[in-house]
Amino acid sequence: MRRFAAFIAYAACVACSIGTAHAGVSATDDAGNTVTLDAPAQRVISLAPHATELIYAAGGGAKLVGTVSYSDYPPAALKVPRIGDNRALDLERIAALKPDLIVVWRHGNAQQQIDRLRDLHIPLFFSEPHRLDDVATSLTRLGTLFGTDTAARAAADAYRRDIAQLRTRYAQRAPVRVFYEVWDQPxxxxxxxxxxxxxxxxxxxxxxxxxxxxxxxxxxxxxxLAANPEAIVTATPGATAPDRPLPALDRWRAWPQLAAVAQGNLFAIDGDLLSRAGPRLAQGAEQLCKDLDQARVRDATGKTN
Incomplete structure (x- = not known):
């Protein structure tokens, strides 16, 4: 821990000197904080798989010096040193990497760990997109902090086009009542x-x-049962597969009176595409839209299992 304590002191001095310099780049994170750097970030750490994907898509992959378990996309991310996972971080390793920006999963990283990270006096960018459009905004904001605006804007524009096409095609179709199952016990x-x-x-x-x-x-x-959804959707294990299998939707067949069961609308989608708030979410959304469209067809034909 001596190395960690020494680096805290070093980082505090650096932070003081940066505070007197002209602000080079600035962006607002998903917690509403303004993140200001003296110059574009050169040594970045990601604390979530979705943040890793955002960093690469925004053109900052070459700047990534550390990330967490399950950061497997793009393939280049597999070569980046691991500094823990969302439950436990190796704070000494993080300090030794001397990052000038840390991208944090706002509610996915433990608060105690975040508090310890604040002691490093290294800028934290909190990432937690709540809306599909927030992914594109995250890309452009990170591009600003990395000095990779052109690449980030191109990625954001491509993602926005994909989402806009899906919205035009599906958003106004007949509504389908959906239950999304995250976990089964509880x-x-x-x-x-x-x-x-x-x-x-x-x-x-x-x-x-x-x-x-x-x-x-x-x-x-x-x-x-009271909500009686017309479709039940869950995520299948991707790189973030848990220690035990995800819930099998087949168990809902014990309640044949459920509309989703009666019509055969039990859907599972790759969790890495649907659960990670990165550019690939457009692919997960496309699969979800196709599944719900299938549910509409089954409802119209009265299909039962």
């Missing part, structure tokens, strides 16, 4: 503030638990 879902819920809306779906609190609420099987 049974968990998402409310309307979560980015996946925005993807459901994009596809013309209606999140049946959008009004609940908190963002990832726990609920009962009886609540799902």
């Amino acid at each position: 049974l968990m879902t998402i409310n309307g503030e979560q980015i996946i819920s925005d993807a459901i809306t994009l596809c013309g779906g209606r999140n049946v638990f959008a009004a609940l609190r908190p963002p990832v609420p726990t609920l009962s099987t009886e609540a799902v």
Whole structure:
């Protein structure tokens, strides 16, 4: 820990000197904080897989000196040194890498770890897009901080085009009541503030638990039965596969009275495409839209299992 303590002192001195210099680049993060750097970041650490994807897409991949477990995309990210995961970070390793910017998952990284990171006096950029359009905004903001505006704008524009095409095609179609299952024990879902819920809306779906609190609420099987969704969706394991299998949607077949079961609308989508708030979310949203469109067809034909 001596090395860590020494670096805290060093970083504090650097931060003081930066404070007197002319601000080189500045951007607002997803917590509403203004992040100001004396010059474009050259040594960046990412603390979430989605942040790693955003960094590469924004043109900052060559600047990435550390990241966390499951940061597997793009393939170049596999070569970046690991400094922990969202539950535990190697703070000494982070200090030794001497980053000039750390991209933090706002509610995915433990608060205690974030508090320790603040002791380093290194700028933190909090990333947690809540809406599909926020992904593009994140790209351009990170591009500003990296000095890679051209690449970041190109990536943001391509993503916006993909989302706009999906919105034009699907958003006004007949609504489908959707239950998104995050986990089965305890049974968990998402409310309307979560980015996946925005993807459901994009596809013309209606999140049946959008009004609940908190963002990832726990609920009962009886609540799902009462909501009677026309489609049940979950994520399949990607790089972020947990220690035990994700819930098998087949268990809902025990309630054949559910519209989603009766019509055969039980869908699973690659979690890396749908659960990570990065540019590939457009691919996950496209698959979700196709699934909900299939649910519309089954509803119209009266298909049952």
